[in-house]
Amino acid sequence: REGSWIRERLALHGFEVVVPAKEEDRQRCYDIICRELSFEIFSDASRNFFAEMAVELYQCGADAGVILGCTEIELLLRQSDVPDVPLHRSAELHIEAAARIQAGADQLEDYDPQAQVIEAKT
8 A cells, every 4th residue: 555566666767656654544545445436436525635645745745746546546636626736647647658659659668667777788
């Protein structure tokens, strides 16, 4: 729930991951995803909670914005809910990257930090 595997993966791309500081906030995120969003329950209370978390993370060092790393959260929280916090929708980012690769604008290796390290050394 603290995103350990994603934290490591994003670090390879030069990102530092910031998660809610309090365990009870991380647990509430998990509970909302599993008990509400997974069952298509989208409440204002949960939207407000995620909006507050996004603002808090942004103010605590998530300068580049907040990654909505769960597609269900993307369905709940909109940019208009937190206009001052850049939101990055993970599904949208993946779809855009796949489309760019399919269209030939990018290569798969462009998204592999290990390939970029090897290429930089040569």
